[in-house]
Amino acid sequence: MSELDRKVTAEFSGYTVRKDLVSKVKGNALVPSYVLEYLLGKYATTTDASSVQAGVERVRAILADNYVHREEANLIQSKIREKGRYQVIDKVQVALNEKLDQYEASFENLGISRVIVDSQTVRNNPKLMVTGIWCMCTLVYAYSGDPKEVPWRLHRLMPVQMSHDDRENYLAMRSRFTAEEWIDLLMQSVGFNPAQFSSRAKMLHLVRMIPFVERNYNLIELGPKGTGKSHIYSEFSPHGMLISGGEVTAAKLFVNNTTGQIGLVGFWDTVAFDEFAGKTKKADRALVDIMKNYMANKSFSRGRNTMQAEASMVFVGNTSHNVPYMLKNTDLFEELPAQYHDPAFLDRIHYYLPGWEFEQIRSEMFTSGYGFVVDYLAEILHNLRNVDYGSAFERYFTLSPSLSTRDKDGVRKTFSGLMKLIYPSGEATMDEMEPLLRCAVEGRKRVKDQLCRIDSTMAEVDFSYTRAGVAEPIVVHTLEENDYPELYWRGRLEDYADDGNALKPEQSSVISAALEKTSDTTVSEIDGSITPIPVQSQTISRPESVASAVQSMTVLQPKLSRIERAAAAAREGRLEFSEDQLGVTYNKLFCAFVAGAHHITLKDPYIRKPYQIRNLTEFLETVLNYTDRGEEAQVHLVTGYTDEQHIDNQIEDLNRVQSVFDQLGITFTYEFSDTGHDRSIVTDTGWIITLGRGLDIFQPYDSDWLNPLTRQQRLRRVKEFSVIYQRIQPKS
Incomplete structure (x- = not known):
């Protein structure tokens, strides 16, 4: 055990589990991680090796005996009949049979339906009525002889999730950890080995968790395949729902006009759209319009009534091209379907998470250390949605006045989410808050800068902030802006050339960095020697426009690039x-x-x-x-x-x-x-x-x-x- 493991298991006894145990017990059981950790949390939360092994064997036995594999559904049905009663682990969904005035459950893997459920169970677990939840159920077989009557009886239903709010103890224990220790604990809790990740990578992983702790948070992540974009939304929390981007209707997502029943946004903390990208995909225009209103105002209207909900929206998808290609030819939203490649929709996104910065998942990235039982952590985050730390930074920092209301809202919600994850008490120093604020500003800037490419009428703003007592603003850049400055500003050169606008501070610093790169020694290995290419030195203190700056850069370039010379x-x-x-x-x-x-x-x-x-x-x-x-x-x-x-x-x-x-x-x-x-x-x-x-x-x-x-x-x-x-x- 590492020093962090020893500290975690001592301070949070009973709420932690060794994360590699999940893969040891899962086998071919197609259940979310939080279901398995719920079981491990009951039988294998100690640090004693023999006790852990005994707990693992106990969980394996429960899965072997009670988890329903679809191909074994008939066998389990037979066991219920022969034994009279039997406990199963399955995903259960309930619907109202209005003809008989009764609630009836269907079991996804077991393949049975019309199992009568009492009203109190439905009131206690409303998500049963939406897309269903994983449960441990005791079923009874009682055949009455009436062919119209279903012989299955639900004797007991227990959702696989914790229901109590342990925030008081959680906050007290947080004070005993440093920020670095706490971030590493959160990383281990979602299954990753923190030693494999940089500080920036850890922060970006935490951004993926914000929709679970922040109400009405709109996040998009586009990037290469295999980086775990959708994993956390399907495995991490029983309060999250992952759906295919092309398989949702306005009735399912918002409200069914026929029944008046509210959709997914009324029952889940987070609704994530998997495989959201794809230029050829089609989307219902009416759905897009309702979604835009909901993302902006937390409300939606279908028919006569306006309804409100708190679900955060997450959009994840794959990119087909690398970042410099997108910056040179299109924009970073290029993979979205045409109906969503819309400035009005995109302006409602609070954070663009750069999926290309995440590495593809490898075996050594996973941890064998201890972390929170994910269901315990998910319940804490669920209850922390009631607090708001969006303005906590204002005692130390002031955002640029050029930011629009939506820009500031995006920054504040991201900052609030990160505070609740890392400093859940809401108390942090100026130096502790600043990295969170920079991260929040960067994600919203990524959205806005791309919007300016897509919509020429969109006004550019200065993404900077000032520290209390300091007059000089601190400009925030995206990483791709620093890496590819000549491509990042490509779309706006003509406008500046025409009207002669002065260069903004953030653009000036990026152009200066590009000029420094231009004057570097160029290395050619064609003949095995290092050949300095003389470049005329020139200083541009404040060019009149971006266009003039880039023209100056062009003058400084050698006539042939290194690639052309090669x-x-x-x-x-x-x-x-x-x-x-x-x-x-x-x-x-x-x-x-x-x-x-x-x-x-x-x-x-x-x-x-x-x-x-x-x-x-x-x-x-x-x-x-x-x-x-x-x-x-x-x-x-x-x-x-x-x-x-x-x-x-x-x-x-x-x-x-x-x-x-x-x-x-x-x-x-x-x-x-x-x-x-x-x-x-x-x-x-x-x-x-x-x-x-x-x-x-x-x-x-x-x-x-x-x-x-x-x-x-x-x-x-x-x-x-x-x-x-x-x-x-x-x-x-």
Whole structure:
């Protein structure tokens, strides 16, 4: 146990569980994590190894005996009949049979319906009437002989969730932890190992939790696949509902005009739309209009009555392109269906969570440490929705007066949510509040800056704040704004050129950063030397417009970019290298031929072992260095399987490479071929490189990270090999 684990289990005895136990007991039971942790919380909350093991076995036995697998539904029905009564774990939904004036339950996996439920059970658990909840139920079989009568009787129903409010104890225990310890505890509570994440990554993970603790919070997250965008909304809390973005109607989401029954927003703290992105998807225009009104005013109207609800709305979806491509060609909302790619809808979003900053989920990211039983934490967060810390920062900070009401509302709600997660008492110092405020401002700025691209009539604002007693404002930037300043401001150059508006402070600082990048020494490895490219030094203190600043940047650029210079050096021919030769690098061998390429196919049957996977990553680094980040580069690998004993490791390593380079703008895919033997690189710029040894050109070396050979290919000795470069017809 770590020091944090010991502290957690001591202070929150009975409310914590070892997080790796969930995977140990789950098996093939398709139940949410909070159901399993509810059981583990009853039988395995101690730290004693033998007691934990006994608890795990007890939970396994309960799942084996009581969890209903759909394929075993007939068997469980038989057990209920033969034993007279039987306890099951299943998802239960209730509907009113108005003809008989009675409530009737249906069991999702067990496959039975019309089970009579008493009115008090429905009043105690209203979510039974919406989409159903997971329950532990005792069913009785009593056949009366009447074929019209259902023989199943519900003897007892117990929702799998905690119902008591433990906030007083929770707040008292929070004071015994530092902020860093508490954040790590929250990370472990949702199943992640905090040691695997940076401070920024932890903060972004906490933003995913804000909809559970903040009423009427509107969050969007778009990013690559496999980063766990929807996981927390389906597994973390019994107060959250995850639905497919294309499978919801106004009646289901808001109110059914026929019955007058309120929809999902009236019963759940968080309604999350999975797979929300997709340009070809269609959405009901009326639904979009109702949603816009609800997101802005917390109310909706269908028919004569106006109703209110508190559910937060979360929209998660996948992106098809990397960030620089979107910034250069469209906007960061480009993947949304046309009906939602609407300034009026998007302006109601409080926070745009950058999904591209999350790594793809890997096994080592999960924790084996202790965290809160998720249902306990979910109940605390549910009850904290009653408090508001949105104005707590105003004693120390003042937001820019140029922010609109919606901008300020987005900042305040995000800040309030983070405060309730990290400082649930509402008390924090100026220095403790500032990172939360910056995070809140950044997420709303990401929304507003993209809106200005989409709608030219949208007024730009200054996303800054001032500290108490300090006159100079502190400007907040998004990370992609700092990474790609010349692309981030692309859409507004003409407007500034026409009206001569002065450069805003936030734009001035970004342009200055871009100018500093322009004057850096450029490195060319085509001939193995470091060649400084002289760049005229010029200082721009306050250009009259963004356009003039970018024009100044253009003047400072060399006539040919590094990529263009590399491509110009490509020649047909053959190169041979002798055994033990030094100074050979992938940059020397390949940069001229992959420069500016959009599609590259690498055939090498021996990308199998760890050192060969490393060769692959170093080749992808060359592609990264010599392709345009504003365009997308796709690299497809055709390789062979390793032996059966190590095939899982090979696939896991290739998936990790895929995840890492996807974040950097290189789309890496792979396939396996049993018959492939040739080794080559083919580019859409018209080159085929025949590789005698494939990428495996280096002799074995000590891969200890202290060894400079691990970082500098030119220091490694090579095996004897040859390379042939041929010009072919480039793809159109």
